[in-house]
Amino acid sequence: MAYDYPDAFFQPRVHLTARPRADRVQLALAAERLLRAQRPLIIAGGGVRYSQAESALENFATEHGIPVVETIAGKGTFTHHHPLHMGPIGILGSTSANELAANADVILAIGTRLMDFVTGSWTVFSHDAQFITLNAARFDAHKHLSLPLVCDAREGLNDLHAALGNWRADAAWLERGRQAFVKWNALIAEKQEPTPAEGDPTYAQVVGIVNAQAAPEDYIISAAGGLPGELVKGWRVKNPGTFDCEFGFSCMGYELSAAGGSQWRGSIAMSS
CATH class of the missing domain: 3.40.50.970 (Thiamin diphosphate (ThDP)-binding fold, Pyr/PP domains)
Known part of the structure; x- marks a missing residue:
């Protein structure tokens, strides 16, 4: 049986992807938490790639000297030998990434659901580690008592970068990660x-x-x-x-x- 659909049904339509920004108050709180961090760590999830935020993340991590680990979905955000890349995290991950995760005091999780393959059912991290979760999905942004930034990954990173100014993490922490990554590669x-x-x-x-x-x-x-x-x-x-x-x-x-x-x-x- 044929049906006469309206011509408008078949008209081409361009769907635009919204890039929501983080709440200003939450953004300021996230910046304060990072500014106090002694051993910060970034987890790059698949949302970094979906947002095409790779360059924004590289600039953010480089300017602030923060090591980066990747989830399975986030792998490929950095090249393997990028100076800030410390390997894959979680129960399928590397000794280097998991060593950093176990000792980090503030974790910035970007575009990841923080599911059990990443967190090891929350055994990968120190019990007193604090989380900042940057995610477009509100449900995932609030996990594990995180300070939530409900926003697009690229926009959120750019805004957080501006809020941190010239702050950089302790260089000794980054060097510790690099030494652990050398052992992992061996x-x-x-x-x-x-x-x-x-x-x-x-x-x-x-x-x-x-x-x-x-x-x-x-x-x-x-x-x-x-x-x-x-x-x-x-x-x-x-x-x-x-x-x-x-x-x-x-x-x-x-x-x-x-x-x-x-x-x-x-x-x-x-x-x-």
Whole structure:
């Protein structure tokens, strides 16, 4: 049966994404909390990438000297060897990121739901750590007694950056993170080292071999299962935005359609 739809139903429409700003009072309180911090830490979640706030975060972290760790969804915000990148956090994460998380006194969580893979059911952090959560979703912004900034990631970072002025975190804290990251990289290199021909290669070895052959512009895609845990630890991101791991909804098979989508996206970028 056919139905005569109104022509207006088929008219093209451009949907714009709103970028809400943080409440001024909450923003001032967040700035005060960071200004008092001795060992601040930034968690970069997937919301940083969805907001296209990578450059804003890099500028914020660089200007204020704050180490950055990533969730699975946030991986690829920084390159692996960025001087402020300290690895993935959580139960699938790195020793370096988790060491910083255990000793941080103020955590700025950006665009993350702070679910159990990140928090280890809240065992990853010190019991007296204070949180500032920057999230577009009010429900997630209020988790774990956080000081909530309900806003767009990019706009929130820019506003918080302005509120902090010339403040910088203690350089010794950042150096502590870098030393821990050196040890983590040594462990990954050891696990990815090829073994004699007898026997099957390990997951870590396969990830290491593919990673070594990948060009900076190559795009790695994975989905639910055991592979995300291997990739989040062992894949060294060479270019921001080239890591895509479906996470949170266990959509096995995501990598098939995502490969087509990323190829289409790449062809659009190349043609323009």
